[in-house]
Amino acid sequence: MSGAARDDRTDTAAESTSSSTPVAQLSRDAARAQVEALTSRILELRDAYYGRDTVLEDDASYDEKLQRLAEIEREFPELQSQDSPTQTVGGRAESTLFDPVTHAERMLSLDNVFTPEEFAAWAAKVERDANRAIHWLCELKIDGLALNLRYERGVLVSAATRGDGVVGEDVTENVRLVPGIPNRLDDDSVPDLVEVRGEVFIPKAAFDALNGLQREAGEREFANPRNAASGSLRQKAEGKNAAQLARMHDRLSRLRMLVHGIGAWQNPPVASQSQIYELLSRWGLPTSDHASVRDSAESAAEFIRYFGEHRDSVEHEIDGVVVKVDELALHDELGATSRAPRWAIAYKYPPEQVNTKLLDIVVSVGRTGRATPFAVMQKVRVAGSEVRQATLHNQDVVKLKGVLIGDTVVLRKAGDVIPEVLGPVVELRDGSEREFVMPTHCPECGTELRPAKEGDVDLRCPNARSCPAQVRGRVEHIGSRGALDIEGLGEIGAAALTQPEVPATPPLVTEAGLFALTLEQLLPIEVIVTDSETGLPKLEADGEARRRSPFRRARRAPLPGQEPTKSKPDPPYDPTGPFDGDEQFIVSSAATGLLDELEKAKTKPLWRMLVSLSIRHVGPVAARALADHFGSLEAIRAATAEELAAVDGVGPIIADALIDWFAVDWQVEIVERWAAAGVQWQTPGHPGPGAAAAAGGVLAGLTVVATGSLEGFTREGAQEAIIAAGGKAASSVSKKTDFVAAGPGAGSKLAKAEELGLRIIDAAQFAVLVTQGPEALDEPAAAGE
Structure with missing residues (x-):
């Protein structure tokens, strides 16, 4: 999937995360409500961006939500969980397309600054903490896809996306087709194990050519180079015919990679980040020509200013500059938070602005019935791609911006991704402009538009069944x-x-x-x-x-x-x-x-079936919790609101949404007709809801963690096998864990299991465990005695 897709299912959550009330004035209950709403929306945005190559909000809006969440958590530390978005990186590693790969060393993200004053304050703090002279390595922030290359004895053994920073997606076979990435590093200084980090991207010229081919084929154009790079790399060859494979290989051949760092490695023979770049280049890896070491923060700021004014001179899209402390010894001293190093920062550039003509304002209707005005403009190039439309959100926003149909308007790419109309150039009006009038009826089906509830600004089409x-x-x-x-x-x-x-x-x-x-x-x-x-x-x-x-x-x-x-x-x-x-x-x-x-x-996991029904608030997390607890749609429908809300990860809001959804006859008809067509609405072998899950099965009362690649099982398949056997499929290792099934790629969970002295088994033993129970694991040993 590529391009920016229409998605307005979380309007209420999005509105609830934009509160302007100072954090210090929030009550604890209000703070908790905002934390829940912000966390839900941020995770949804991450899932869309990293998992579906889809942009639902611009960078600035995303950053505002993350900063607001961090502020609330600082004021109310008891509300911060270990898996809060402020403590985690990137997307969640739940892909079904690719096998999981655990990074030998965690891939962190970067904190951001947006103004020269913020950068100067950050640099001053680093200098105070270091208490010595610092050199600053400046490099361009590529708008691409983060990648981790693992070389063993000089041979490329895996290439993985960042994922959640701990586990990414295995894209090795596709990466082998990207020009410039060596399959072997031929140099005496290459260690037995090294992880090389970098960014995969598509150059501007190649992006334009690729979109030209998409147009000729009558297929969707990519919204921006980042989506083109991600969409090209995250393709599966399986099931494609010869022509489709040829197109896939052509797209991969247009990609490039620049490396900018090291993850895990042995005996580093260097003292600075810039020396690492020299070493990577000597090994035959592609490095940037635009990196520069500066001897002061002021000089680093000059680097930032220069490329802010000359972004078009770079062969690939950039959205800022990354500044790092060059001395490696200071990296350990300065340390890192749970998601970002303290010795590096990303300076984000403001988006470009251009003028164009507002030809019309049209209204479209989305999946939830929300009627959204869109600006239709004279096509113009901004921030690396051509734009002819932009959302105006609702009729109040149109009035607030003061735009008239026929205006010359100022357009920017918010976060260099989503087009945004800033306002009109009033001086250029000639009297022919006219006001936009919000339609009273749905442009798709003619049903009268109305707010979902009293006080809502947004209008919706209530004809959900057949619009x-x-x-x-x-x-x-x-x-x-x-x-x-x-x-x-x-x-x-x-x-x-x-x-x-x-x-x-x-x-x-x-x-x-x-x-x-x-x-x-x-x-x-x-x-x-x-x-x-x-x-x-x-x-x-x-x-x-x-x-x-x-x-x-x-x-x-x-x-x-x-x-x-x-x-x-x-x-x-x-x-x-x-x-x-x-x-x-x-x-x-x-x-x-x-x-x-x-x-x-028809036989995909129950949680996916639940997500596919478009039940309000029921995303992957809630759907997994419901499927794991109840095991069938029949059991979910039979549950009371209180029983649904009691499930960990569900709560009263989602419980009420489920009850309301199943009260609508045409929605129940979907379930019934899918079932008649052969759709499986239960988890095979699941013993039943609640306590019944622990009452039967060979793993009754036991907690099992599956980590790494277990031969014969997908990641989801391993979890479902544990549940089908009556056990609890846990996602983290603790003293309460009974077994840890570990395969290749198992990382921190395996280390934690060893530290706690837990029972660790391999894939073959896991297959025995989920079918015959723990007693069967000891039979060969007993026979040997």
């Missing part, structure tokens, strides 16, 4: 990585099934019929490609709406065993005609592939 825009959004959500992860059910696939040009009646009026789709329903379908945010048609070079036929019949072919004949020409081929049993059609792989993916999705 085409809302159905489309929910179907796209079902196919997303965070839900059922269905290949082919992205932006275009969802639009084709719910809002096609051909046929007149869409295959899906609601998502209830998704798992009962047939090949006949999919052939043929044509759809106008629209922007995922605004709903506006994407245009060809000549201004015509861009059309695609993702599911189509290509041509008539002989039946198996039947030879083609030249003497008897084929009758005219009608691509819309019915199947008559006497002919065979060669159909697009997209149609058959989608049906295959839907069939596989």
